[in-house]
Amino acid sequence: DQQVKQNSPSLSVQEGRISILNCDYTNSMFDYFLWYKKYPAEGPTFLISISSIKDKNEDGRFTVFLNKSAKHLSLHIVPSQPGDSAVYFCAASDGGANNLFFGTGTRLTVIP
Amino acid sequence: DAGVIQSPRHEVTEMGQEVTLRCKPISGHNSLFWYRQTMMRGLELLIYFNNNVPIDDSGMPEDRFSAKMPNASFSTLKIQPSEPRDSAVYFCASSLWGGETQYFGPGTRLLVL
Numbered sequence: 619d620q621q622v623k624q625n626s627p628s629l630s631v632q633e634g635r636i637s638i639l640n641c642d643y644t645n646s647m648f649d650y651f652l653w654y655k656k657y658p659a660e661g662p663t664f665l666i667s668i669s670s671i672k673d674k675n676e677d678g679r680f681t682v683f684l685n686k687s688a689k690h691l692s693l694h695i696v697p698s699q700p701g702d703s704a705v706y707f708c709a710a711s712d713g714g715a716n717n718l719f720f721g722t723g724t725r726l727t728v729i730p
Numbered sequence: 731d732a733g734v735i736q737s738p739r740h741e742v743t744e745m746g747q748e749v750t751l752r753c754k755p756i757s758g759h760n761s762l763f764w765y766r767q768t769m770m771r772g773l774e775l776l777i778y779f780n781n782n783v784p785i786d787d788s789g790m791p792e793d794r795f796s797a798k799m800p801n802a803s804f805s806t807l808k809i810q811p812s813e814p815r816d817s818a819v820y821f822c823a824s825s826l827w828g829g830e831t832q833y834f835g836p837g838t839r840l841l842v843l
Binding site: 620650652654659660661662664667707709711718720721722723 | 734763765769770771772773774775821823830831832833834835836837
């Protein structure tokens with residue numbers, strides 16, 4: 619059973635517009651959430667994270683929002699750039715790295 | 731700075747053969763993770779080492795899979811015998827003290843015919 623779900627396998631956005639990637643989770647014990655970005659033939663790289671005590675964390679063009687009541691996480695990229703085209707994985711932890719659960723990923727394509 | 735190094739990058743083998751995947755974590759990191767990525771299930775944790783000791787191997791699919799970490803700079807994931815359903819991309823990652831921010835290697839793409 620997938621405890622972290624990314625229901626959109628792909629997303630296309632025009633350059634300069636906002637990209638919104640969504641993630642839902644089922645385990646209310648999750649207290650730390652991360653987004654990873656993956657380019658072809660490379661491993662995932664850490665992008666941004668958020669603790670459950672916050673509802674927003676911002677880093678440059680990237681903002682992660684957490685809605686605990688809805689068990690929903692989203693990543694906003696503004697403005698989107700062609701170099702952002704990659705697969706984005708959402709991950710969640712319930713207190714230990716060995717309990718890091720990943721979603722199946724969303725492929726973002728930013729069209730120039 | 732060298733990141734996590736994995737070898738081989740690609741492996742094609744026949745069913746029944748032994749497969750050994752290798753990983754060198756980032757120097758100074760004391761936690762190492764092996765993941766498997768498939769289309770259906772995404773990234774799944776197979777096993778986790780802390781200070782070279784296996785902490786959680788509950789994700790290892792069956793006895794055909796084994797992992798070792800003989801020292802702080804090297805780990806192997808072995809599949810014996812391999813089966814077509816083992817075809818996937820296998821990632822190794824490392825972190826400091828099991829921190830959630832893990833650094834991934836480029837992966838080994840395994841195809842079992």
